[in-house]
Amino acid sequence: MRRASPPPNPSSGLVLSPFRAVRYTTRDPFVLAGLTSPAYDLIDREGREALERTDPHNVVRLILPRPDRAGDDADYGRAASVLGQWRAEGVLTVDRDPALYVYEMADGSARTRGLVGTVGLSEPDAPVILPHEDVMPGPVADRLALVEATQANFEPIVLVHDGGGPSSDVVYSVVDAAPDLSMTGSDGVRHRIWALRDPDDLAIVAADLRGQSAVIADGHHRYASYLRNRDRRRAAGDGAGPWDRALAYLVPAGAHGPRVEAIHRVLPGIDLGTALQAARSAFLVRPVRLHAGAVEGLLDAQSRTAFVLTDGESWHLLSDPDPDALTAITRADDGRHSTQWLGLDVTIAHQLLIAALIGRADDDERVLLGHDVTTAVASARRTAGVAVLLRATSAESVLAVARNGERMPRKSTLFVPKPRTGLLMRCYADERWDDVAGSPGSVDAARPSVADTAVELG
Template identity: 30%
Template sequence: MTDTQPAVEQSPVVEPMVAPFAGWVVHPDWAERVISRAYDNLSPLQRQTLVASNPYSYMNVTRSREDLFDNTDISQDDLVAEGAAALTRLLKAKAFTPTGRPALYLYRLTHKQGMQTGVVCTVPVGGFDDGRIRIHERVHDDRADLLTTHLQGVGATSSPVAMAVRSTAELHNQLFDITSAVPADLEFGSTVVRHQIWTVPDDYTESLAAAFDHQVLYVTDGHHRSAAAVRAMAAEPNDPVLARTLAVVFPDDQLHVQAFHRLAVDHIDRTSEECLAALDDVVEVTPVFSSQQARPQKRGKAGLYLGGSWHQVELPSTVGNGAVNGLDVERLRRSILCPVLCADELSQPGDVEYLPASLGLDELARRCDADNRVGFALHPMTVRELMAVADERGLMPPKSSFFSPKPRSGVFLRVLGRGATAHLPAS
């Protein structure tokens, strides 16, 4: 360049939204033992039983304190060390096979509600800060910190953050073409939910990744894993492996949202009759004869379980503008959980427990009776309501939506080259 030539302005390099990765895939002979059901789909007792009975379940790698029978006082460092030991056990057994090349994968779930096909890939962690990847839920710091330590200490991830992208004809056509051309590489599951995996052929990889250019992604499941990825990168900004995280991205029109029901502590420690009277002072409460009658059939309604009886609740009107304020979870939090029960789910972990709707209202009642809690059954939101909150940079309370079915852990392994994988090349 001469002195008379104008300088060419350099555009900032933007990482691709969706990129292939050189991961590992569970060996078909090990799939049944290693692949674990979604964490939130299991009760603590079910997780404890699974961890104790199957040392090769991937849940041994990712377990938390409540997943252990006798180690509730175990330190975070010891918990991560046990996770690393569990991963080492899987690697020594050759339960996972390295693919040896970067690739994208398709993950299809077929169930009674329909079918959803997502792209398994890595996405840029920086996208959470620059608005290309949007969240909609708050997180509890203790859970996010544990998952951050897990990333740093265990050295691999197998639970992709589930995301949605606005559907396009181009994306649908590519997904159809790939899955129609060849049989799936791996199949597992049951007649209730069938899981299928395809490796995207090389000649489709570039065009499929390009279908996500200039698109916004929305986290649907995995807000704590997302927060952990952000915190890990912030702690080690010069590690290129931590600059991306494992994800699976589904077209939004294929997803189905369920509610997360609430089980709240009454910090005033009233009798059931006194608590019911306090609730009746702020919302309309109607007794019903069964859980089926209490099940909310539309927005603005909630089921209430208290002292062995079911009721219907009319939630108060929306206060304030914004997509978040119109949601049932926020109306419940602002009008009942905080002011009436003094249960602060935003700053006091444990004040409110969460139950996916898939476990049923009988399980809600059982847990309320066992733990002396007040139960609230909620109506699910829609995917577009979730996206509207994220577009406004709003944040719902934790566990506001539950997507089911969801991809399982133990299918893919993204190696980070540290902890239990320090001897392996990062992917």
């Protein structure tokens, strides 16, 4: 039996390891479009049903398993069984040799490029992997149950670092070659992937990224669940293992980094008149002739904090928050946060409009989320409530807040585009020793483990 590899040393900085990717056996781009899915948190009940109808082997059956017969809780054990079955039947395959994977997403003329590998988990107080949003216990428990049942990471968390340098040259040289895999999602985003195994290239990446930190752009709840899973394994006496790492997509800020969009708020069960009356005590409120497609343009044109409040029928622009009301928020904060954090639109929306004026606490039942204007407005109509439509926070502000050790309200940002779920997955079993060589999911005893070939970044 192979000895477990030592856990990553977070004090040395980011640790990005090659891994043996689990992928769909087919490389047909049209078939892959029906087998893969958007990120789990962008899929509602209707979306899950549509994906299930698209193909019986769609990855949604792994990331959002159906509830068990006893109730409404997802059957995570079923996801584990399906994963094993698909591997045994050859629906899924695992790459023979570990690699980092260059992953490019093309959305129109924009290109997002980065590296997929397994990143060493760092302690929350270590300045290595920095969150920028708060998390809610429900989603963390949900993703923890999935990873504990399946012993797998199906979706990479997205990390943003400063970028540039020789590692960018490595990535750019790879994308000039034919990709190992290419497909286009239903949203029109083209995904291309290349395996990076050359030791010299890996060494260049390691040297270039040494000493850098990264900010979590997407995957706060999953990252929190991975930390909890690791702590449970250690408490159980399991020692070091694949639970010390997480599947991650590391992308640079700047030209080839992701864009930031807003995630809107929906307050169910409140009529627009009541919400507007509350808002008028601290905002300039103006009715506007508007439709959903014009909201982002209106908000982008505002030079300072502004929101749109709507029930889907009537639209109102909220702007010019009262300075005394903002001062009251600052005073109540009592120095816990920076001036920059207090000035974020999403902070003012939560602290002033939603909490102080409307009097609603932030939880996932009383404050719902809409990942785009159309979804948020539809949710407001469905719940007899109102939508609070926000401006996007700049990427520079997100990085600054995270590096200051602060966290924005939950689900404040939507970094796009997101990796396509199912193109690159990871199973713990492929990174562990096994007494029986050649058994499903085992690592050949003569082959170095992924941990043995880890690339240390910093």
